[in-house]
Amino acid sequence: MLLKDLREQVLKANLELVHAGLVLYTFGNASGIDRKEGLVAIKPSGVPYETMQPSDIVLTDMDGKVVEGNLKPSSDLDTHIILYKRLPAIGGVVHTHSTYATSWAQAGRPIPAFGTTHADYFRGPVPVTDPLTDEEINGDYVLNTGLAICRLFDRRDGLDPMATPAALVAGHAPFTWGPTPADAAHTAVVLETVARMAILSLSINPECAGVSKALLDRHYFRKHGPKATYGQN
Amino acid sequence: MLLKDLREQVLKANLELVHAGLVLYTFGNASGIDRKEGLVAIKPSGVPYETMQPSDIVLTDMDGKVVEGNLKPSSDLDTHIILYKRLPAIGGVVHTHSTYATSWAQAGRPIPAFGTTHADYFRGPVPVTDPLTDEEINGDYVLNTGLAICRLFDRRDGLDPMATPAALVAGHAPFTWGPTPADAAHTAVVLETVARMAILSLSINPECAGVSKALLDRHYFRKHGPKATYGQN
Amino acid sequence: MLLKDLREQVLKANLELVHAGLVLYTFGNASGIDRKEGLVAIKPSGVPYETMQPSDIVLTDMDGKVVEGNLKPSSDLDTHIILYKRLPAIGGVVHTHSTYATSWAQAGRPIPAFGTTHADYFRGPVPVTDPLTDEEINGDYVLNTGLAICRLFDRRDGLDPMATPAALVAGHAPFTWGPTPADAAHTAVVLETVARMAILSLSINPECAGVSKALLDRHYFRKHGPKATYGQN
Amino acid sequence: MLLKDLREQVLKANLELVHAGLVLYTFGNASGIDRKEGLVAIKPSGVPYETMQPSDIVLTDMDGKVVEGNLKPSSDLDTHIILYKRLPAIGGVVHTHSTYATSWAQAGRPIPAFGTTHADYFRGPVPVTDPLTDEEINGDYVLNTGLAICRLFDRRDGLDPMATPAALVAGHAPFTWGPTPADAAHTAVVLETVARMAILSLSINPECAGVSKALLDRHYFRKHGPKATYGQN
Numbered sequence: 064m065l066l067k068d069l070r071e072q073v074l075k076a077n078l079e080l081v082h083a084g085l086v087l088y089t090f091g092n093a094s095g096i097d098r099k100e101g102l103v104a105i106k107p108s109g110v111p112y113e114t115m116q117p118s119d120i121v122l123t124d125m126d127g128k129v130v131e132g133n134l135k136p137s138s139d140l141d142t143h144i145i146l147y148k149r150l151p152a153i154g155g156v157v158h159t160h161s162t163y164a165t166s167w168a169q170a171g172r173p174i175p176a177f178g179t180t181h182a183d184y185f186r187g188p189v190p191v192t193d194p195l196t197d198e199e200i201n202g203d204y205v206l207n208t209g210l211a212i213c214r215l216f217d218r219r220d221g222l223d224p225m226a227t228p229a230a231l232v233a234g235h236a237p238f239t240w241g242p243t244p245a246d247a248a249h250t251a252v253v254l255e256t257v258a259r260m261a262i263l264s265l266s267i268n269p270e271c272a273g274v275s276k277a278l279l280d281r282h283y284f285r286k287h288g289p290k291a292t293y294g295q296n
Numbered sequence: 297m298l299l300k301d302l303r304e305q306v307l308k309a310n311l312e313l314v315h316a317g318l319v320l321y322t323f324g325n326a327s328g329i330d331r332k333e334g335l336v337a338i339k340p341s342g343v344p345y346e347t348m349q350p351s352d353i354v355l356t357d358m359d360g361k362v363v364e365g366n367l368k369p370s371s372d373l374d375t376h377i378i379l380y381k382r383l384p385a386i387g388g389v390v391h392t393h394s395t396y397a398t399s400w401a402q403a404g405r406p407i408p409a410f411g412t413t414h415a416d417y418f419r420g421p422v423p424v425t426d427p428l429t430d431e432e433i434n435g436d437y438v439l440n441t442g443l444a445i446c447r448l449f450d451r452r453d454g455l456d457p458m459a460t461p462a463a464l465v466a467g468h469a470p471f472t473w474g475p476t477p478a479d480a481a482h483t484a485v486v487l488e489t490v491a492r493m494a495i496l497s498l499s500i501n502p503e504c505a506g507v508s509k510a511l512l513d514r515h516y517f518r519k520h521g522p523k524a525t526y527g528q529n
Numbered sequence: 530m531l532l533k534d535l536r537e538q539v540l541k542a543n544l545e546l547v548h549a550g551l552v553l554y555t556f557g558n559a560s561g562i563d564r565k566e567g568l569v570a571i572k573p574s575g576v577p578y579e580t581m582q583p584s585d586i587v588l589t590d591m592d593g594k595v596v597e598g599n600l601k602p603s604s605d606l607d608t609h610i611i612l613y614k615r616l617p618a619i620g621g622v623v624h625t626h627s628t629y630a631t632s633w634a635q636a637g638r639p640i641p642a643f644g645t646t647h648a649d650y651f652r653g654p655v656p657v658t659d660p661l662t663d664e665e666i667n668g669d670y671v672l673n674t675g676l677a678i679c680r681l682f683d684r685r686d687g688l689d690p691m692a693t694p695a696a697l698v699a700g701h702a703p704f705t706w707g708p709t710p711a712d713a714a715h716t717a718v719v720l721e722t723v724a725r726m727a728i729l730s731l732s733i734n735p736e737c738a739g740v741s742k743a744l745l746d747r748h749y750f751r752k753h754g755p756k757a758t759y760g761q762n
Numbered sequence: 763m764l765l766k767d768l769r770e771q772v773l774k775a776n777l778e779l780v781h782a783g784l785v786l787y788t789f790g791n792a793s794g795i796d797r798k799e800g801l802v803a804i805k806p807s808g809v810p811y812e813t814m815q816p817s818d819i820v821l822t823d824m825d826g827k828v829v830e831g832n833l834k835p836s837s838d839l840d841t842h843i844i845l846y847k848r849l850p851a852i853g854g855v856v857h858t859h860s861t862y863a864t865s866w867a868q869a870g871r872p873i874p875a876f877g878t879t880h881a882d883y884f885r886g887p888v889p890v891t892d893p894l895t896d897e898e899i900n901g902d903y904v905l906n907t908g909l910a911i912c913r914l915f916d917r918r919d920g921l922d923p924m925a926t927p928a929a930l931v932a933g934h935a936p937f938t939w940g941p942t943p944a945d946a947a948h949t950a951v952v953l954e955t956v957a958r959m960a961i962l963s964l965s966i967n968p969e970c971a972g973v974s975k976a977l978l979d980r981h982y983f984r985k986h987g988p989k990a991t992y993g994q995n
Contacts, residue, residue, distance in 0.1 A: 109527030263865035294808030342760030575993030
């Protein structure tokens, strides 16, 4: 079995989504990449999580062709691959239909940075793509979903994908990414909590303003970069 | 014991509703049909799920007369039977009072198709019946509940019951159906999640517009029909 | 030990509240009455549910004097007793601070009859008392809480306490009652679900109208009275 | 190992936050103080709760210098210490990012005293600090967070920290305190429930007025002071 360790990481990231209550039935998928081999390991399509084994994780090349595995890869594979191509520093991608983050995606609104919980993980609002056009939907839909995310990086004052490792696809659901599959899954779980608190904050105070740039930076750099003070490292 | 396999399927579908948190006490009921024998298998009325056995499932004919079983069938039996009569392609029906879908039914509003989670299962809004008239309520109430659902299929631009296998009864709660009892239960569980996200999306953005026809069709046909690409088949 | 069976019923009703997620820490209390002996059995005050035994349940007379038990009775005892005095047909009373029903009590609004789930248990809105006056609060507060509930029964078109076995105390929380402690606890659990769905229905449709009188009666008499059709009796 | 008993109390308080569902991953922290020794025991930074041992709890002096322990203390240590310095009667401090209380903090609104559940623990609204200025954020941020809380005590008609043992830091999250670490954790759990019911009450009735001063005092003194009647003492 090729890339046993990566397969196990990917399986574990998928199960973390289940454990955190982010998935219903077979919804959602996590993947990882081996940059040296140029291979992506991803959850199979529509297979129950309960019995999933490392050998069920599908290995594909960077064109989405299955290299090892008897199962079909997640139908969202092409979105994962375009993110790996565009973001050379990432090692894992996660997609869920988690309740609160998906509700923001359906509402077509970015998740505002209302507090330090958000700022600890995302250095600004979590953006939402433009709705896909009929041409994009009727064409290479899954790839176009990924391209819609990538366009967020290109906007003037757009998303810095390493500082804010998440995006919402309009009318669809969130994607997150990170150095490893575990990081991407962890971020997906925090995103769901942040999305939930943002709805509640708006319900209490519709004029809710969000945190200052100073607080955003303070918390972000508390957990990231050479001056990080959080944790045991 | 007649139709042991069908009884077991029906019991399993009922327990799936419990497992997914859709029922309180003895609320809710699932049924299945054996078209060849012309027999319906349905949950008994007001019996706790914890100890329910296949032998507790009640068998009735298409007039609702008990054919085998010592218990009384679900008081909603006549609604199930009229759906089986009207929809020859279905093999299972489920009724729950699940929190979010029931809240939409109580509000008298269809659940809009706000995202791809919805589109994967329902090719348009999940409709709500007209409120029953006093005559319908004081008459053959349970049958009239079913007839109110069937009228949704007859409206111009009305519900295609095979493409959108769910309806809300105004002031009451949802019904779902499908090829098997397991499918109907699965759809009831997804409906609850979709109903929840729709409330949240509206709370974030009261002007929430819903997905385009193109996206609705794309997701629907991803999981249904000869060109389906989801899962391992 | 006097009234062992009643004590066990009362303990079981208290634990049902825990099991259904209606209580935090030592919040809430259930009681039962032995009409022949003129004795009330009630949860002790501030004792953890985890280790509660039938012998911890406190027996008092109808003046609230402890007859058997080493523990102090629930501080809400006098509210329970006045309900037993006023309603000779009931055998159990339950008080909780359950999240959704309490939120309606805090909002000072009756819970409207928005659907059949409500109508199966309550033949009309669940009413809320007037706020207690400063005199009532500074006087015999716990008794006055009970008297505020009883005044709901006396209003013209007021609460029929046997048809709608629940009330909200304004700025406080719900009380429910029934033929047995188990019935009162069951009603408290359903009330919480009904309270939750009512908030959600209003959030979907602020003009939500509620069910017709015909539907209210139909569902009420489906589960109550000589023509009841629900369940196995 | 110094102060084994205090370490165990602090560990237990931290685990109570997990048990009550108030923390995600390594969020949140509880501490305790030994006034005689002048030592604070606090959760280590970013360590998983699942495997935490009393020996992992970090001991520091009142300047935040580690006295015993191989791990780094919680990054919120300086906020805890300033509260211990300012409030000589307290023995425990808790900080969480619990969903509902944090949503009020993000909204920048005090939690109103809408009911007796609130009044049993807090003798008035739970206040929110002013947002920190850029200078405070870029300076000694964690200490300044604590000073912002302390300023609430100094306002005319300000917070009585012994009668209302909780505060919200604007754009951040809640802090609670009490005689022991267990009390501070218990208060954090109740605060979360009270915060949740306050949002729901507002959603039902945006004009929700809150309880009277008389009711606030009645419930507060039911659980506090020489005339307390709740519980077994």
